[in-house]
Amino acid sequence: MEASVAPADLNLMKKNDVILMGVLAAAALILSVGISLYFAANTKMAEAVVYVDGKEQGRYALNHPQTVKISSGDGNYNVLEIKENQAEITEASCPDKLCVKHRPVKKSGESLVCLPNRVVVEIENGDEREVDSSASGTGGENHGKKGGIYGNADSSCICIFLY
Numbered sequence: 001m002e003a004s005v006a007p008a009d010l011n012l013m014k015k016n017d018v019i020l021m022g023v024l025a026a027a028a029l030i031l032s033v034g035i036s037l038y039f040a041a042n043t044k045m046a047e048a049v050v051y052v053d054g055k056e057q058g059r060y061a062l063n064h065p066q067t068v069k070i071s072s073g074d075g076n077y078n079v080l081e082i083k084e085n086q087a088e089i090t091e092a093s094c095p096d097k098l099c100v101k102h103r104p105v106k107k108s109g110e111s112l113v114c115l116p117n118r119v120v121v122e123i124e125n126g127d128e129r130e131v132d133s134s135a136s137g138t139g140g141e142n143h144g145k146k147g148g149i150y151g152n153a154d155s156s157c158i159c160i161f162l163y
Contacts, residue, residue, distance in 0.1 A: 048087040051120040072117040080121060087121055
């Protein structure tokens with residue numbers, strides 16, 4: 001003996017299923033839009049902050065390609081180029097040009113420094129930096145010594161120990 005289901009019951013189930021799917025889809029859409037708006041409002045874009053003589057001179061978004069000439073007085077200058085979400089100094093009036101030879105920076109806390117021209121470019125709100133083994137004390141180059149300066153050729157970190 002087979003149980004028979006009336007055609008009216010089948011239509012009612014289908015109608016309820018459609019209503020349930022519509023409600024779930026609307027809830028998912030509202031949640032998705034809410035999360036997107038939250039992150040858009042609370043996420044800052046990475047930017048290069050330029051300091052001359054310790055005073056902030058400007059902020060430049062890393063997602064906007066541009067070239068900025070930074071004047072530091074007495075005819076001294078640095079040219080900051082921002083492209084591909086990175087910042088680098090491509091030209092400078094300083095004698096040693098160490099700032100020009102430095103690799104581009106893009107992660108929070110990384111910086112470009114030109115001591116002769118007193119220019120510092122620091123990245124804010126960028127990607128998080130990895131921990132450098134020389135900064136964490138596991139590099140071994142200065143282990144057991146009191147005081148000293150050492151650096152790692154692969155990084156921009158120079159550690160000074162005064163203990």
